Amino acid sequence: MRTFGLRSVAAVLSVGVAIGLVGCGAAGGGENEITVYSGRAKSLVQPVIDDFSKATGITVNVRYGQTAAMASQLLEEGDKTGADVFLAQDAGALGAVSKEGLFGRLPTDLTDRVPEQYRAADDTWVGVTGRARVLVYNADKVAEADLPHSVYELTDSKWKGRVGIAPTNGSFQAFVTAMRVADGDDKALSFLKGLKANDVQLREHNKSIVADVDTGSLDVGLVNHYYLYEKAEEAGKPVEQLKARLHFFSGGDPGGLVNVSGVGVTKQAADDADVREFVDYLLGKAGQTHFTETNFEYPLIEGVSPAKGLPPLSELDPPAVNLNDLDSLDQTVQMITNAGLA
Amino acid sequence: MTTTAGRQSSGSTTADRLAAGVGRRVRGLPVGMVLAAALAVAVGLTPLAYLAVRTAQAGAERVAAELLTARTAALASRSVALATVVTLACLAIGVALAYLVVRTDLPGRRFFGVVAALPLAIPTYVAGFAWLATLPRFAGFWPAALVLTLCSYPYVYLPVAAALAGTDPAQEEVSRALGRGAWRTFSGVTLRQLRPALASGGLLVALYVFSDFGAVSLLRYDTFTRAIFTKFNLGFDRTGALVLSTTLVALTALLLFTESLARHRARYARLSGASRPPLRIRLGRMRWPTALVPAVVAGLSLGMPAVSLTGWLASGVSRPEPVGAILTAAGNSLWVSLLGAAGTLVLALPIGLLAARHSGTVPQLLERASYAGHALPGLVIGLSLVFFAVTLAYPLYQTTAMLALGYSVLFLPLAVAAVRAAAIQSPPALEEVARSLGRGPLHVLRTVTLPLTAPGIGAGAALVFLTCMKELPATLMLRPTGMDTLATELWTKTDVAAYAGAAPYAALLIILAAVPTWLLAQRTGVWNETNQ
Numbered sequence: 001m002r003t004f005g006l007r008s009v010a011a012v013l014s015v016g017v018a019i020g021l022v023g024c025g026a027a028g029g030g031e032n033e034i035t036v037y038s039g040r041a042k043s044l045v046q047p048v049i050d051d052f053s054k055a056t057g058i059t060v061n062v063r064y065g066q067t068a069a070m071a072s073q074l075l076e077e078g079d080k081t082g083a084d085v086f087l088a089q090d091a092g093a094l095g096a097v098s099k100e101g102l103f104g105r106l107p108t109d110l111t112d113r114v115p116e117q118y119r120a121a122d123d124t125w126v127g128v129t130g131r132a133r134v135l136v137y138n139a140d141k142v143a144e145a146d147l148p149h150s151v152y153e154l155t156d157s158k159w160k161g162r163v164g165i166a167p168t169n170g171s172f173q174a175f176v177t178a179m180r181v182a183d184g185d186d187k188a189l190s191f192l193k194g195l196k197a198n199d200v201q202l203r204e205h206n207k208s209i210v211a212d213v214d215t216g217s218l219d220v221g222l223v224n225h226y227y228l229y230e231k232a233e234e235a236g237k238p239v240e241q242l243k244a245r246l247h248f249f250s251g252g253d254p255g256g257l258v259n260v261s262g263v264g265v266t267k268q269a270a271d272d273a274d275v276r277e278f279v280d281y282l283l284g285k286a287g288q289t290h291f292t293e294t295n296f297e298y299p300l301i302e303g304v305s306p307a308k309g310l311p312p313l314s315e316l317d318p319p320a321v322n323l324n325d326l327d328s329l330d331q332t333v334q335m336i337t338n339a340g341l342a
Numbered sequence: 343m344t345t346t347a348g349r350q351s352s353g354s355t356t357a358d359r360l361a362a363g364v365g366r367r368v369r370g371l372p373v374g375m376v377l378a379a380a381l382a383v384a385v386g387l388t389p390l391a392y393l394a395v396r397t398a399q400a401g402a403e404r405v406a407a408e409l410l411t412a413r414t415a416a417l418a419s420r421s422v423a424l425a426t427v428v429t430l431a432c433l434a435i436g437v438a439l440a441y442l443v444v445r446t447d448l449p450g451r452r453f454f455g456v457v458a459a460l461p462l463a464i465p466t467y468v469a470g471f472a473w474l475a476t477l478p479r480f481a482g483f484w485p486a487a488l489v490l491t492l493c494s495y496p497y498v499y500l501p502v503a504a505a506l507a508g509t510d511p512a513q514e515e516v517s518r519a520l521g522r523g524a525w526r527t528f529s530g531v532t533l534r535q536l537r538p539a540l541a542s543g544g545l546l547v548a549l550y551v552f553s554d555f556g557a558v559s560l561l562r563y564d565t566f567t568r569a570i571f572t573k574f575n576l577g578f579d580r581t582g583a584l585v586l587s588t589t590l591v592a593l594t595a596l597l598l599f600t601e602s603l604a605r606h607r608a609r610y611a612r613l614s615g616a617s618r619p620p621l622r623i624r625l626g627r628m629r630w631p632t633a634l635v636p637a638v639v640a641g642l643s644l645g646m647p648a649v650s651l652t653g654w655l656a657s658g659v660s661r662p663e664p665v666g667a668i669l670t671a672a673g674n675s676l677w678v679s680l681l682g683a684a685g686t687l688v689l690a691l692p693i694g695l696l697a698a699r700h701s702g703t704v705p706q707l708l709e710r711a712s713y714a715g716h717a718l719p720g721l722v723i724g725l726s727l728v729f730f731a732v733t734l735a736y737p738l739y740q741t742t743a744m745l746a747l748g749y750s751v752l753f754l755p756l757a758v759a760a761v762r763a764a765a766i767q768s769p770p771a772l773e774e775v776a777r778s779l780g781r782g783p784l785h786v787l788r789t790v791t792l793p794l795t796a797p798g799i800g801a802g803a804a805l806v807f808l809t810c811m812k813e814l815p816a817t818l819m820l821r822p823t824g825m826d827t828l829a830t831e832l833w834t835k836t837d838v839a840a841y842a843g844a845a846p847y848a849a850l851l852i853i854l855a856a857v858p859t860w861l862l863a864q865r866t867g868v869w870n871e872t873n874q
Contacts, residue, residue, distance in 0.1 A: 035823060041834060042834045043834065043835075061823045061824055062823070062824065063740075063818075063821075063823045063824070064818070064830070064834060065818040065819065066575070066815075066818065067575075068574050068575040068578055069574065069575075069721055069724070069725075069815060069818065069819065071578055071580075072574065072578075072580045072721075072725055073724075073725065073728055073819050075580060076725055076728045076729045076732060077728065077732050078732070080732050080736060082739075082740070082823070092578050093578055095578070096578035096580075168559070168568075168572060170575060202562060204559060204560050204562060208474075333572055333573075337413070
């Protein structure tokens with residue numbers, strides 16, 4: 001106890017500083033080495049990256065983090081960033097970084113593989129995978145014939161207390177933003193107020209909605225399509241054996257929005273051959289197949305089919321909104337709050 | 343009051359002055375210590391400097407538009423209400439547990455002594471999730487208050503236990519000898535002696551509640567911090583979020599002011615020279631029934647998440663990485679938390695000691711200032727460190743050293759509170775004797791002050807260590823690229839609903855946190871068995 005104090009603390013600290021200093025070379029990417037900031041989960045991304053490294057011999061250093069926090073981190077780093085590539089969960093995060101001018105332009109032969117509505121107008125980012133908004137329903141509680149044709153029907157008294165939403169979740173907010181862009185603020189606000197008046201059930205996450213619909217404590221809920229497949233995988237059974245099923249809104253209904261995860265390349269890395277090869281891999285058959293098979297998201301290039309049981313992307317009939325127009329989330333958050341849902 | 347006139351030096355070189363400066367006193371204040379404390383506070387205040395820079399860039403109009411709304415006022419009052427309830431509950435639980443463990447012959451008190459500190463290792467989002475998974479309708483104000491209380495009462499328990507172990511039994515003996523019963527002695531003497539520990543512990547709890555996002559988001563209680571995260575995560579609106587964060591700083595200032603009013607000016611040092619173990623109350627027939635109290639608290643705070651974790655393991659098919667990966671993450675967690683705790687203590691020592699030994703404006707202001715950024719969410723503090731590292735110390739950016747420094751900034755107040763409370767309880771007379779015998783100030787610090795304050799400092803180190811282990815947002819931003827810790831792995835798994843794969847990481851996080859807590863408890867003598 002007597003020697004508890006300065007000497008040992010100082011020793012520990014100096015060792016730490018030394019190790020830190022030695023380790024700091026890792027940030028910069030050299031030949032055959034790139035650094036990726038991933039706002040997408042490790043379990044989804046790392047296998048693709050390992051395959052890429054195996055195929056090309058390029059070493060990839062990856063930082064994993066939360067998409068929004070990482071976008072902010074990139075903005076703080078500015079030109080000094082060690083990142084070459086930003087993989088984001090959400091088009092909004094890519095848009096925020098792009099708006100500050102931190103992304104370089106991607107070559108059109110890469111971006112052209114992806115339908116126009118799923119990439120930046122100025123080619124500073126491109127979508128990698130798609131996710132569809134769906135209605136998840138419990139097959140024991142709701143007959144297929146009773147399913148709504150439009151998301152607007154959920155404010156009908158017949159759905160009172162039966163619908164689950166996750167209003168603080170990004171995917172829900174993107175959907176409301178799409179509704180505002182497609183049908184106007186008034187209609188969106190009255191929809192939200194209608195949900196509130198209809199005793200809509202609030203959850204923090206999409207996955208809790210899917211879990212609750214599967215157990216039957218909720219009848220239906222608004223979520224992204226792949227959560228059902230995640231649920232099936234974690235439960236260790238095929239998706240058809242779950243009580244929860246997917247219903248796609250069609251006819252350009254805002255409830256059927258298709259959003260993307262995507263990738264942008266920092267300005268200083270835009271011409272790096274290794275970096276281009278990486279983006280090429282993500283948008284190639286191998287990368288797209290992987291995301292489809294392990295992650296159940298929609299592939300965005302032609303020639304790769306989505307997970308079993310999903311209608312192909314081309315058969316979906318999402319609302320005619322441009323993802324680049326979904327950047328007014330602030331007003332959406334305000335509207336959701338005003339409707340008493342958050 | 344300290345009004346000794348400063349001795350003026352004249353005609354010496356800068357080097358001489360610096361050399362002499364360590365031991366010099368101006369207006370009764372040790373110059374070296376004040377400088378060290380000021381430097382430490384400056385490091386601790388980086389988040390505020392960052393907020394100032396970004397708020398200034400936003401411009402007055404934007405700031406007014408963000409802050410002067412009815413929603414801001416409503417959210418602030420909701421945050422204050424939650425903080426008040428949780429702080430009061432934590433004070434009650436923390437004092438009760440510390441008293442039972444240190445001052446009674448409770449069965450299994452060593453075991454409970456360690457277990458009672460462990461909830462600090464459980465991230466609030468894990469606790470919140472555990473409750474929610476068991477009781478799906480568990481949401482709103484009271485559930486959020488319950489979960490936050492169960493996760494943060496150790497902020498009170500640890501310093502109070504250390505203080506109870508270190509107080510002089512003489513005052514209590516006098517009180518008992520004068521015919522006061524156990525309860526009146528407790529409320530009239532013991533509680534008064536605990537006031538510094540209670541005040542600082544309560545302050546830490548309140549600040550923590552302000553900054554928490556995990557529990558309030560899962561349990562759907564809308565607070566200020568949740569609004570900040572909404573702006574960040576959904577609006578990708580960094581500036582708006584940072585402007586909103588300034589309100590948390592204002593709330594903190596208000597809280598610090600209130601706490602200084604509540605602080606007692608008296609000193610609590612021992613009356614007698616030799617250190618004696620504290621009195622233990624014999625519980626008699628109530629011995630075993632009383633053990634239910636810590637058992638129930640442990641059951642709710644640790645058992646509940648444990649049962650839930652077991653459920654995750656059983657219900658899922660996702661599996662964690664091979665043992666090697668888990669061990670690497672565990673090693674990284676231990677290492678960065680150890681560095682973080684060490685760095686935090688180095689910064690906290692001058693601030694805490696200065697504030698405990700000197701009552702003037704400068705020491706008190708420095709100590710208060712070290713708390714100023716503590717209510718900010720980890721995300722904001724992480725960004726501020728990114729900003730400063732990138733601007734001023736780019737070679738250190740995303741290194742282990744930078745991460746440890748980040749922890750020091752995040753958790754400085756935890757250690758300052760512990761050091762200060764410990765030093766208030768150790769008699770300054772011994773230091774004065776050592777100095778009058780010609781010992782240099784650093785020598786006195788090492789041979790007298792530190793050993794005397796070791797139990798409190800140990801408790802502070804345990805507190806910081808546990809908190810570093812579970813820290814997530816700043817760790818994600820500042821860790822070296824590719825380095826995984828238990829907390830980041832746990833987050834990675836829960837993020838994709840792979841709960842079965844997450845369970846071992848969560849379990850290991852808690853088990854590893856228990857080891858240093860146990861060692862510290864043994865070493866610092868808080869739970870010594872020497873009594874009676």
